[in-house]
Every structure is written in C-alpha cells, then in structure tokens.
Amino acid sequence: MAEAFQFELVSPERLLLSEEATQVVVPGSEGEFGVMAGHAPMMSTLRPGVLRVSRPSASEEAFFVRGGFAEAGPKGLTVLAELAVPMADLKADDIARQIREAEEDVADASDDASRMRAQIALDHLREMEQAVGSN
Structure with a gap:
C-alpha cells in the first residue's frame, strides 16, 4: 500500500x-x-x-x-x-443552461468591458463543460 x-x-x-x-x-x-x-x-x-x-x-x-x-x-x-x-456536484444539464445564458449575455453586452466579462464567464463554463464531458 x-x-x-x-x-x-x-x-x-x-x-x-x-x-x-x-x-x-x-x-x-x-x-x-x-x-x-x-x-x-x-x-x-x-x-x-x-x-x-x-x-x-x-x-x-x-x-x-x-x-x-x-x-x-x-x-x-x-x-x-x-x-x-x-x-x-456538476450536472451537464445545469452547465448547458448556464452556457446558453452566458452566450446571451455576450450577445447583449452594451460595451466592451461588459462583453469581455461575459466572454470570460462563458469561457469558464465551457471549460467546466469539457471537464464534465471527459469525466
């Protein structure tokens, strides 16, 4: 051991x-x-x-x-x-829903700073989705 x-x-x-x-x-x-x-x-x-x-x-x-x-x-x-x-604790369905919402946030961003924050959040969710999918 x-x-x-x-x-x-x-x-x-x-x-x-x-x-x-x-x-x-x-x-x-x-x-x-x-x-x-x-x-x-x-x-x-x-x-x-x-x-x-x-x-x-x-x-x-x-x-x-x-x-x-x-x-x-x-x-x-x-x-x-x-x-x-x-x-x-990570559920694929929840992450997919959060990704859809984050994609909307990126599309709806009114300025570059907001768009960048939304894109970072979206990128993080995609990383999480990839980890769940490969596990």
Missing part, C-alpha cells in the same frame, strides 16, 4: 479537503502531474481541469479546478484554487 501524505485543497470560499492522500493528480499548466508521499519540492500553476485524489481507504474523489497553484514537498501537497468544485 502506498504511503499517505497530507493534502489540502483550498478555494476562496472554503477549505474543501484537509486529509491524508496516497496520490493526487493535478492539472498543472505544463501538464498533469502526480504527487505521492516524499515528493520533491515544486510549485506549479493550475490549468482548468480535473484534480483526482486517492485516499488510503482506496476511495477516490475528483474536483474541477481552475486557476491558482499547487505546492508539493516531502511533507505534503497544498492546492490553492480560484475555483474548486466536486465533480459530483
């Missing part, structure tokens, strides 16, 4: 996880990477994607993450994400 290490997943809203893990696969900006106990020190920014946590009990959990960074070291891993949502 793989050795456990301390893992924390934090978003601006709350601490999502603070527990032992045997492996965490992180969507880094340079590609996915796995972290296990005793990992060499490193930092990486995150790209939108699915973060997968394996626990000593052999259970697994997945989260959609976007933005932020990960810091790994021999004592553990901390992921500070701008957005972190359990994949179990």
Whole structure:
C-alpha cells in the first residue's frame, strides 16, 4: 500500500479537503502531474481541469479546478484554487443552461468591458463543460 501524505485543497470560499492522500493528480499548466508521499519540492500553476485524489481507504474523489497553484514537498501537497468544485456536484444539464445564458449575455453586452466579462464567464463554463464531458 502506498504511503499517505497530507493534502489540502483550498478555494476562496472554503477549505474543501484537509486529509491524508496516497496520490493526487493535478492539472498543472505544463501538464498533469502526480504527487505521492516524499515528493520533491515544486510549485506549479493550475490549468482548468480535473484534480483526482486517492485516499488510503482506496476511495477516490475528483474536483474541477481552475486557476491558482499547487505546492508539493516531502511533507505534503497544498492546492490553492480560484475555483474548486466536486465533480459530483456538476450536472451537464445545469452547465448547458448556464452556457446558453452566458452566450446571451455576450450577445447583449452594451460595451466592451461588459462583453469581455461575459466572454470570460462563458469561457469558464465551457471549460467546466469539457471537464464534465471527459469525466
């Protein structure tokens, strides 16, 4: 059995996880990477994607993450994400509805600043939709 290490997943809203893990696969900006106990020190920014946590009990959990960074070291891993949502909470129908609404917001924007904010929101929803579809 793989050795456990301390893992924390934090978003601006709350601490999502603070527990032992045997492996965490992180969507880094340079590609996915796995972290296990005793990992060499490193930092990486995150790209939108699915973060997968394996626990000593052999259970697994997945989260959609976007933005932020990960810091790994021999004592553990901390992921500070701008957005972190359990994949179990994401529903394809809800995301599709939000995308339609965001597309309307882009089309209805009255100025460049509003259009840019609406387009960023739309892009984020599409990233989430892609993660749900590939999971």
